[in-house]
Amino acid sequence: MDPQPPTAPSPRAWRAAPVSALSRAGADRAALRREETDLVPRLLADAERTRVVLVRGGEVAVDADGRLDLVAPEPDAAAGRLAAFLGEDAQHAYVALLLDQPSALDPVLGADGLPAAERWPEAGRAWASLRDQGETLDDRDAGLATAAVALAAWHARHPRCPRCGEPTTPTRAGWARRCSADGSEHFPRTDPAVIMAVVDDTDRLLLGHAAHWPDRRFSTLAGFVEAGESAEGAVRREVAEETAIVVSDVEYVTSQPWPFPASLMLAYRARATTTTIEVDGTEVTDARWFTRDGLARDVASGDVLLPPPSSVARLLIEDWFGGPVG
Structure with missing residues (x-):
């Protein structure tokens, strides 16, 4: 009998990754334009095309x-304040005006003697955090705001050179800072963190309560990726450290920028191979397995806040x- 050719494995069912609220974007970042000379001042002088x-x-x-x-832009309203080019689309170019941040270490005073930030017309404006209102923004606004x-956050924390301690000044349309002493250039950093939906063999979901959270708040486990560590390794380590649960089959789901102040959340699913919970008592003070019916009941009663x-x-x-x- 002629040998039969090996049977090809069945293709794995493709599953679209869910899209998180702050992962959306509509405008083109147009990063190459950051090299243009005086890009931000030129855009701030164009009130017809630019939006701030x-x-x-x-x-x-x-x-x-909720948008x-x-x-x-208004004439001289951005004087002395730090501004950054965010991108563009067919209708507009977009510039962020960072009202808390002077363009230099010392706030610039106007002719009226007031800091430049106080001259921007803020009266009557509503302010919202991305935590509270991120999901109400459309794709364009979510990307711009994030x-x-x-x-x-980055500019606020990096006014001086990490190498020599001398002042730095913004460059590359707000996307870098250059040291005034040694000329070194520094860019915004992003700290990778993992966050994971851990389920057991009966499809229960593991949720934990962090020590610094309000009472009854439960969420998926999370933690930062350590130096020299893979994201998948961080998933296994964090789950074990916080709850003593051992996991396998770590599967990437999606990612989300989390600018509080500078994280990129890498989201995973993982299968628990053990189910006995022992919380560390320091970072996580409670953790529980939830069925779908149980979670729905606890959320409806207010016993669990998501x-x-x-x-x-x-x-x-x-x-x-x-x-x-709910």
Whole structure:
């Protein structure tokens, strides 16, 4: 009998990755334009094409409909304030004005003697954090706001050179800082973190309560990737450290920028090979296995509070649940 050719394995069913609220984007970042000379000042002088995203205290200005309150630039309103080019689309170019950040270490005073930030017309504007309102923004606004908040946090924490301690000045349209002493250039950093939906053989979901959270708040486990560690290794280590659960079959799901102040959340699913929970008592003070019926009942009664809809944690929970919880 002639040998039969080996049977090809059945193709694995393709499953579209869920999209988290803050992973969306509509405008083109147009990163190559950051090299253009005086790009930001030129854009701020073009009130017809340019629109400004206002950032203050980690929040963005929003309108009554939950969209970004985009404004046309006003003459000299950005004087002394740090601004960054966010990108463009067919209608507009977008610039973030970081109201908390001077363009130099010392705030610039106007003719009226007031800091430049106080001269921007802020009266009547509403301000919102991405945690609270990220899911209400459309794709364009979500991408612009996330980049603006991340840049504001980075500039606030890096006014001086990490090599020599001398002042740095913004360059590359707000996407880098250059040391005034040694000329070294520094770019925004992003800290990778893992977040995971851990399920057992009966399809229960593991949720934990962090020590610093409000009472009754439960979410998926998460933690930072350590130096020299793979993301999958971080998933296994963090779950074991926080709950003593051993996991296998770590599968990537999606990612989400989390600019509080500078994280990229890498979301995973993982299969538990053990089920006995022992929380570390330091980072995680409680952890439980939930069935779908049990989680729905606890959320409805208020016994469990879930993370905000803007978070990738909520996305992982509802992806396992099969739809919105509550």
